[in-house]
Structure formats: C-alpha cells, structure tokens
Amino acid sequence: MNSLEWRVTASLAAIYAVRMLGLFMILPVFALYAETLPDSTPWLAGLAIGIYGLTQAIFQIPLGILSDKIGRKPVIIGGLLVFALGSAVAALAHSMWVIVLGRAIQGMGAVAAPTMALAADLIREEHRVRTMGIIGLTIGVSFMLGMIIGPLVNQFGGVPSIFWLTLLLALSGIALVVFAIPNPARTLQHRDAGIMKDYLGKALANVALLRMNVGVFILHLVMTANFLVLPTIFEQELGLPSSEHWKVYLPVFLGSFLLSIPLIIMAEKQHKIRPLLLMATVLLIVAELAMAAGHANATWLFVAFLLFFIGFNFLEAVQPSLVAKYSAVNTKGTAMGIFSSSQFLGIFAGGSLGGMVNHEWGVTGVFVLSAAIAAVWLLVALKLPPPTFYTSRIVKLDPLLFSDKQRLHDALLAVPGVKEVAVAADECVAYLKVDKASLDQSALDAFSSPSA
Known part of the structure; x- marks a missing residue:
C-alpha cells in the first residue's frame, strides 16, 4: 500500500477504535x-x-445505504455526533432510565457500514482485504483495552467519567474524518465492503449464512450476560475491589489470545475450521457450567473465565471468515452487514434477558442460561455445510472488456482456478473466488486493466 492508503487505513481503524473503546x-x-x-x-x-446493540442493529444497514446516496463523510460525522450526544446524556444522568436513553442514542450513531464503504472508496482493490483485516484486528484490541482501561478510569472519576471520555473519543474521531482522511474521488457501491439493498434478500435466503447469524447472536448474547454478573462476583464474592478487576482481565485476555492463535491458524491452514468451531462452542458450554458451579472459588472462576475467552476469541475470529466462505462472491459485503447487525442484536438480548434472569435466579441462573443458549448454537452449527477454502480476489479490468458482460463472465470463469465470478461494470472490476493452488495467474492477469 502507498503512504496515502496507510494513512487512510490507520485513520479509519482509529475511528473504529475510539468508538468501540468507548x-x-x-x-x-x-x-x-x-x-x-x-x-x-x-x-x-x-x-x-x-440497548445500544438494538439501536445499532436498527440503524447500521440504513445508514450504510444512506452513505451511498449522500456521501460517506457526512454520515460518519453525523453518526459520531449522535454517539457523542448519547455519551453526554449518559454522563449527566442520575437515573437508570436516562442512562438507558443515553445508551440508546449512542447506538444510533452506527457508522460501521459507512466507514467500511469509505475504506473501499479510498483503498485500491488489491489492498482492501489487508485494510479490512487491520480494522477487524483493531476492534479486537479495542475490546481488550476497554475491559482493562474501564476499571482504571472508573477508579479516578466513576462511570460518568467513562462516558465523558467516550464523548472526547467520538470528537477525536470526527477530527480524523475531517483532517486526516481525503474525500474519495467518487462514491460507489462496493459488493465486498458495502451493504447493497438489492442483495439483502439473497443474503437472507442463504441457510448457511442464517446459521452464522444465529451463531454470532448467541456468542455476544452470552458474553454480554456474563458481564452483567462477573463484576459483582469479583467484588462481593471474591473481595476484589473494582479498581483491581483489571488484574483478572489482563492475564485472561492475554492468555486466551495467545492460546487461541494456534487454533485460528490450524483452522485456516489445515482446513479444520468447522470441527474447531464445534470444539470452541463446547468449550463455551463447559466454561459457563463451570462458572455456574464454582463462581465463589477464585481459582475455579479464573480457569473457567480463561476457557470461555479461548473459545470466544476463536469464534470471534473465524465466524467472519466463514461468512465470507458461505456468501456468494457479490453478496459478501451485504452478508457481513447482516452478520454485524445480528451481533449487536445479541448484545441487546444478552443485556435484557440476562438482566431478567439475574433478577429472578441470580448469577448462577445467568451462567446456566448462557450454557443452555450456547448448546442451542452447537445444535445449529452441527448442520453447517463444509466450507470451501477459496480466496477472494478483486481484479481491475480493462474497460473495453465490458462490451459483452456475459462473455467476460464466462471467460473469467474459464480461467483455471477461478471458481466464482461477479462482474461489476460500475466499478470496472470483477469479484472472484479462486483456488490459489490451481490458479493460472498469468491467464487472469490478461484481463487486467493496463493501469491496474
């Protein structure tokens, strides 16, 4: 990537980071x-x-589509301003209902889809996968940092100070959009990164993708429900003050991250993604039952918490990869948008359902519920079809080739190693799925635009 693309990638990753960290x-x-x-x-x-997960899920796809019509930057800036407003409402609140309102407003500033689309507008086709990967990694790092920094900020200024810090982070994101990111030469609908309303029906009709949507919904439901009760357990049952909770989170997150990496590599390199996904789901169930049975014992709870995050980190990494594998080559961006909305709906369900269960049956009930719901995902995942391990490619094509799109499509599909083709005349590109082991790269290069 050139220096401009690195700057854009870093700035967009930072926008994601400041929002998710908050x-x-x-x-x-x-x-x-x-x-x-x-x-x-x-x-x-x-x-x-x-509640922010509900409003995020409601607004994410419409704002992505709106950004195709009025531009990425106005939607992103507007979304961050709404997010900042919600942060201010929550920071000033002295009642739970006002905090609920503030959190709902935060979720309305759903800028994930427009941000991804802006990245696709500014990054050349051959480098988009790297940019999306960096942004995805940023989200994971933000989660770990947020869980560690939150208790530290809370120690000095309480929860309102976290909301004020969140507001400042949103404003810093706006500054990045205005001053660090250039305006794209033109705004296009990108099939790999954007949400296309014409493809929503196709993505929703794909049974394998529906199973993945159920999976990410359940994963984030369980995670959110856990954090309704874990801080209370640490403080009231284990005698660990909230200012020291990071001493649990830091080793658990680092340890689970290091232990999940070999599993992620094995899943992709050795094509074992489906059996390892099932194993990770079983790990979640075991961890939840262990926390239900022994949450009053510090060592037992720590080990169960570690097991949970090994499974969680693995699933968080491989589920988007499976969405890409199961989706048609021209519906990947739309499928990922629906997948992301399902994730945020899971956060909402985990908060509201977990809160009701905690009220009726206490912390043990929350863990038992989480184990039962994870078991439902295991049953759903058992019927996932074996994925194909093809690589996504975007090829910039010679504009002269588009005089006969069907002939171009057939010619690309005839290239050895090309398994799926979608021609996008408006972008002057072809979206491909290829088998790297058998791909005839020189034959594919013959289709490329001279300026590519």
Missing part, C-alpha cells in the same frame, strides 16, 4: 455502578448495557 469500557464496571442508583434493578442494568 462502548467496551463500560462493560466491566457498569453492573456495580448501577447498584448505586435509586431506581436500579438487575433488568434495567442489563437493558442499559444492551
């Missing part, structure tokens, strides 16, 4: 803070944590 910092501390508010209930605490 959302994740609240997770490890909010349950304890909610207990200090006069109108708090376990259900309201869960609703406050999860």
Whole structure:
C-alpha cells in the first residue's frame, strides 16, 4: 500500500477504535455502578448495557445505504455526533432510565457500514482485504483495552467519567474524518465492503449464512450476560475491589489470545475450521457450567473465565471468515452487514434477558442460561455445510472488456482456478473466488486493466 492508503487505513481503524473503546469500557464496571442508583434493578442494568446493540442493529444497514446516496463523510460525522450526544446524556444522568436513553442514542450513531464503504472508496482493490483485516484486528484490541482501561478510569472519576471520555473519543474521531482522511474521488457501491439493498434478500435466503447469524447472536448474547454478573462476583464474592478487576482481565485476555492463535491458524491452514468451531462452542458450554458451579472459588472462576475467552476469541475470529466462505462472491459485503447487525442484536438480548434472569435466579441462573443458549448454537452449527477454502480476489479490468458482460463472465470463469465470478461494470472490476493452488495467474492477469 502507498503512504496515502496507510494513512487512510490507520485513520479509519482509529475511528473504529475510539468508538468501540468507548462502548467496551463500560462493560466491566457498569453492573456495580448501577447498584448505586435509586431506581436500579438487575433488568434495567442489563437493558442499559444492551440497548445500544438494538439501536445499532436498527440503524447500521440504513445508514450504510444512506452513505451511498449522500456521501460517506457526512454520515460518519453525523453518526459520531449522535454517539457523542448519547455519551453526554449518559454522563449527566442520575437515573437508570436516562442512562438507558443515553445508551440508546449512542447506538444510533452506527457508522460501521459507512466507514467500511469509505475504506473501499479510498483503498485500491488489491489492498482492501489487508485494510479490512487491520480494522477487524483493531476492534479486537479495542475490546481488550476497554475491559482493562474501564476499571482504571472508573477508579479516578466513576462511570460518568467513562462516558465523558467516550464523548472526547467520538470528537477525536470526527477530527480524523475531517483532517486526516481525503474525500474519495467518487462514491460507489462496493459488493465486498458495502451493504447493497438489492442483495439483502439473497443474503437472507442463504441457510448457511442464517446459521452464522444465529451463531454470532448467541456468542455476544452470552458474553454480554456474563458481564452483567462477573463484576459483582469479583467484588462481593471474591473481595476484589473494582479498581483491581483489571488484574483478572489482563492475564485472561492475554492468555486466551495467545492460546487461541494456534487454533485460528490450524483452522485456516489445515482446513479444520468447522470441527474447531464445534470444539470452541463446547468449550463455551463447559466454561459457563463451570462458572455456574464454582463462581465463589477464585481459582475455579479464573480457569473457567480463561476457557470461555479461548473459545470466544476463536469464534470471534473465524465466524467472519466463514461468512465470507458461505456468501456468494457479490453478496459478501451485504452478508457481513447482516452478520454485524445480528451481533449487536445479541448484545441487546444478552443485556435484557440476562438482566431478567439475574433478577429472578441470580448469577448462577445467568451462567446456566448462557450454557443452555450456547448448546442451542452447537445444535445449529452441527448442520453447517463444509466450507470451501477459496480466496477472494478483486481484479481491475480493462474497460473495453465490458462490451459483452456475459462473455467476460464466462471467460473469467474459464480461467483455471477461478471458481466464482461477479462482474461489476460500475466499478470496472470483477469479484472472484479462486483456488490459489490451481490458479493460472498469468491467464487472469490478461484481463487486467493496463493501469491496474
């Protein structure tokens, strides 16, 4: 990538990071803070944590489509301003219902889809996969940092200070959009990175993709439900003050990250993604049952917590890869948009449902519920078809070739190693799935634009 593309990638990754960091910092501390508010209930605490997921899921696809019409930057800036407004409302709140309102407003600033589309507008076709990968890695790092930084910020200024910091992070994101990212020469609908309303029906009709949507919904439901009760367990049952919770989170996140990496590599390199996905789901179930049975024992809880995040990190990494494998080559961006919305709906369900269960049956009930719901995902995942391990490619084509699109499509499909083709005349590119082992690269290069 050239220097401009690196700057764009770094800036867009930072926009993702500041937004997600603001959302994740609240997770490890909010349950304890909610207990200090006069109108708090376990259900309201869960609703406050999860409500942003509902509004995020509702607004994400419409804002992505809107950015195709009025431009990426206005939608991203507007979304970050809405996110900042929600942060201010939550920071100034003295009741749970006002915090719920603030969190709902935060979720309305859903800029994920426009940000990905802006990346596709500014990054050359052959480098988009790298940019998307860096942004995806940023989200994972933001989660780990948020879980560690949140308790530290809370120690000095309480939960309102986290919301104020979130507001400042949103404003810094706006500054990046205005001053660090250039305006794209033109705005296009990108089939690999954008949400295309004409393809929503096709993506929703794909049974394998529906199973993946169920999977990410359940994964984030369980994770959110866990953090409704874990901070309380650490403080009230294990005697660990909230300012020291990072001493649990840091080794668990680092250890689980290091232990999950070999599994992720094995899944892709040795084509074992499906059996390892099933194994990771079983690991979630075991971890939840272990936390239900022994959450009052520090060592037992720590080991179960570690096992949970080994499974969680693995699934968080390979599920998007499976979505790309199961989706048609020209519906990948739309499929990922639906997948992401399902993830945020899972956060909402985990907060609201986990809060109700915590109110009725306590922390043990939350863990048992999580184990049962993870078992449902295991049953759903058992019927996933074996994925194909093809590589996505975007090829810039000679514009003269588009005089006969069907002939061009057939000619590309005839290239040895090309397994799937979608021709996009408006972008002057072809989206491909290829078998790298058998691909005739020289034959494919013959289709490339002279300026590519």
